[in-house]
Amino acid sequence: MGLLPLFVIAHFAHHLMMALLSPLLPFIRSDLALSYTQVGGLLFAYNISYGISQLPAGWAADRLGPRIILTAGVAGVALAGLLIGLAPNYVVLALFLVILGLMGGGYHPAASPLVSASVKPEHRGRALGIHQIGGTGSFFLAPLIAAGIASALGWRGSFLAISIPAIAFGIAFHILLGRRGYTAAAPKKATAVAAVKPSEPGDMRRLIAIIAIGIASMVLVYSTLQFVSLYAVDVLGASKEAGAALLSIAYFGGIWGGPLGGYLSDRFGRIPVVIAVGLVAGPAIYLLNYVSMGFSLYAVLLLMGTAMHLGMPVVESYIISHISPQKRSTVLGLYYMGSRGGPAITLLLGYLIDTYQFFATLSGVALVMFAVALVCTVMLWGKRESDDTGQESTQSHAEPPSLQKINRGRYT
Numbered sequence: 012m013g014l015l016p017l018f019v020i021a022h023f024a025h026h027l028m029m030a031l032l033s034p035l036l037p038f039i040r041s042d043l044a045l046s047y048t049q050v051g052g053l054l055f056a057y058n059i060s061y062g063i064s065q066l067p068a069g070w071a072a073d074r075l076g077p078r079i080i081l082t083a084g085v086a087g088v089a090l091a092g093l094l095i096g097l098a099p100n101y102v103v104l105a106l107f108l109v110i111l112g113l114m115g116g117g118y119h120p121a122a123s124p125l126v127s128a129s130v131k132p133e134h135r136g137r138a139l140g141i142h143q144i145g146g147t148g149s150f151f152l153a154p155l156i157a158a159g160i161a162s163a164l165g166w167r168g169s170f171l172a173i174s175i176p177a178i179a180f181g182i183a184f185h186i187l188l189g190r191r192g193y194t195a196a197a198p199k200k201a202t203a204v205a206a207v208k209p210s211e212p213g214d215m216r217r218l219i220a221i222i223a224i225g226i227a228s229m230v231l232v233y234s235t236l237q238f239v240s241l242y243a244v245d246v247l248g249a250s251k252e253a254g255a256a257l258l259s260i261a262y263f264g265g266i267w268g269g270p271l272g273g274y275l276s277d278r279f280g281r282i283p284v285v286i287a288v289g290l291v292a293g294p295a296i297y298l299l300n301y302v303s304m305g306f307s308l309y310a311v312l313l314l315m316g317t318a319m320h321l322g323m324p325v326v327e328s329y330i331i332s333h334i335s336p337q338k339r340s341t342v343l344g345l346y347y348m349g350s351r352g353g354p355a356i357t358l359l360l361g362y363l364i365d366t367y368q369f370f371a372t373l374s375g376v377a378l379v380m381f382a383v384a385l386v387c388t389v390m391l392w393g394k395r396e397s398d399d400t401g402q403e404s405t406q407s408h409a410e411p412p413s414l415q416k417i418n419r420g421r422y423t
Contacts, residue, residue, distance in 0.1 A: 014125070015138060015141060018126055018142055020180070021122070021184050022118075022122065022143070022146040024085050024177050024184070025085050025088055025118045026145075027088075027089070027153060027173055027177050028088050028111055028174065029057070029061075029115065030153035030154070030262075031157050031170060032054070033236065033237045033240060033258055034258050035166040036053075036240055036241055037241060037244050037254050037255060039053070041251070042165070042166065043100070043104075046365055047241070048358070048365050049101065050238075050357075050361055051358040051360055051362065052358055052361070053104065054237055054354065054355070054361075055358035056106075057108040057111055057112045058355040058357060059352055059355035060110075060116075061116055062112075062347070062349070062351045062353060063352055064115070064117065065116045065119070065347035065352065066341070066347075067116075068344060070341050070344060071117065072121035077122070078189060080117035080120075081122060081185075082181060082184065083115075083117060084115055084117050084121070085118070085177070085181035085184050085185075086177075086178055086180075086182055088111060088118075088177070088181075089178040090114070091107060091110045092111065093170070093171060093174040094110065095107045095108065095111065096167045096170030096171035098167070116351075120344040123327050123331065123339075123343055124336070124343070126138055127139060127327075127328065127331045133277060134277065137270065137277055139273055139324035139327050140270035140271070140274065140324040143270070147265035147320055150258070150265065151263050151265070151266055152259070153173075154240075154255050154256050154258040154259045154262075157169045157173075158255040158256045160172055160173075214333065216390055217282070218333055219390070220390035220391045221281070221285050221325075222330070222345075222346050222349070223383060224286070224322065224383065224384060224387045225323070225325075225350060226349040226353055227292075227379075227380055227383040228288050228318065228319055228380065229350035229354075230350060230353030230354055231376050232296065232318065233319060233354050234376070235315070235373065236258060236319075238357070238360065238361075238369075239258060240254035240255055240257060241254065242299070243304065247304040248304060257308070258312075260312040260316070261312040261316030261319075262316050263313065263316065264312075264313045264314070264320065265316050265320030267317075268316065268317040268318070268319075271321060272321035272324055273325065275321075276325040276328060281328065284325045285322055285391070286391060288325075289322075289383065289384030289387060292384070293377045293378070293380035296315065297377035298311045298314075299311055299315075299373050300370050300374065327346075360372060
């Protein structure tokens with residue numbers, strides 16, 4: 012397992028501040044007297060900066076080494092959360108959310124290749140799925156913790172109370188990475204030997220289709236979930252505390268959905284799993300129109316959370332299997348820029364909800380998701396790739412002896 016448990020904890024700390032925002036929206040809206048469009052503006056400020064920062068941060072991780080990028084993704088994010096807790100008004104809050112997004116942009120492009128390198132290729136999907144538990148775990152626990160703290164100390168108190176221990180862990184994480192030797196980028200000569208060659212003319216088409224489904228399912232499901240607490244309060248009649256806690260149900264599906272997706276992709280292939288995720292996500296969003304407060308809402312939220320998280324490690328492992336080591340963080344940065352920045356459409360969703368209400372908006376989002384899934388399924392249809400299950404040939408993906416020695420020292 013090597014450093015995998017440490018990265019699971021780091022992933023948890025990385026997402027803590029981000030996981031607080033959505034469940035606390037009913038409290039923030041009441042305190043600042045916001046419309047749905049203004050709420051969407053706050054989500055837009057965070058998501059657009061988080062998405063845009065993924066690509067340059069991935070590029071920097073490839074060239075400067077992962078340590079400084081990962082530290083910013085944990086300690087820097089926690090510091091931004093501390094500032095959010097001190098925000099006096101809407102404009103300053105939006106500015107601090109931009110800083111939150113910028114600080115967090117490099118974690119995934121830097122961490123995923125390191126997690127992947129810690130295991131054999133045939134176990135890559137499972138390792139990335141286990142790593143995902145950390146991030147999903149924070150989204151599962153944060154709504155429960157935030158609801159309790161906010162009812163006593165307000166939404167600002169939630170950010171302040173949780174940011175301080177996260178900053179402390181970020182500092183410790185920086186020190187541990189230094190002791191493990193993550194102070195510079197991998198040697199270019201070493202990584203060049205391990206370049207991955209396209210095996211078929213259809214490789215690029217399949218890569219684009221898989222990334223498209225991965226981005227669409229993340230963007231559309233996640234953006235919808237960010238309005239669930241308000242939907243529960245305004246449409247289903249829930250209290251603010253109950254609305255805040257509801258998101259834990261969706262992310263509970265991710266706790267086991269990520270590892271399951273990784274396992275299924277290692278066993279049966281990545282393409283079938285990605286197609287299944289795309290075809291399920293759209294109908295799951297549409298079903299929100301017909302739920303009531305209780306079992307039906309819980310079931311739909313669980314389905315949405317499972318579908319969204321099931322595909323994440325599958326897309327990541329597919330990219331890592333098809334991109335040369337010296338470019339992986341950059342390509343992953345492109346994927347994360349779309350999947351993590353795309354939820355900036357919350358600004359549009361907020362406007363649509365203000366104008367056309369929830370039913371029309373949710374139906375439109377579901378239709379877009381289903382259409383993307385159908386088009387990408389057609390693009391993916393055809394001969395199955397020899398390395399689709401992660402069973403890469405030793406020769407084509409083997410690391411040079413010098414890099415093997417480095418990695419044995421890092422991950423054992």
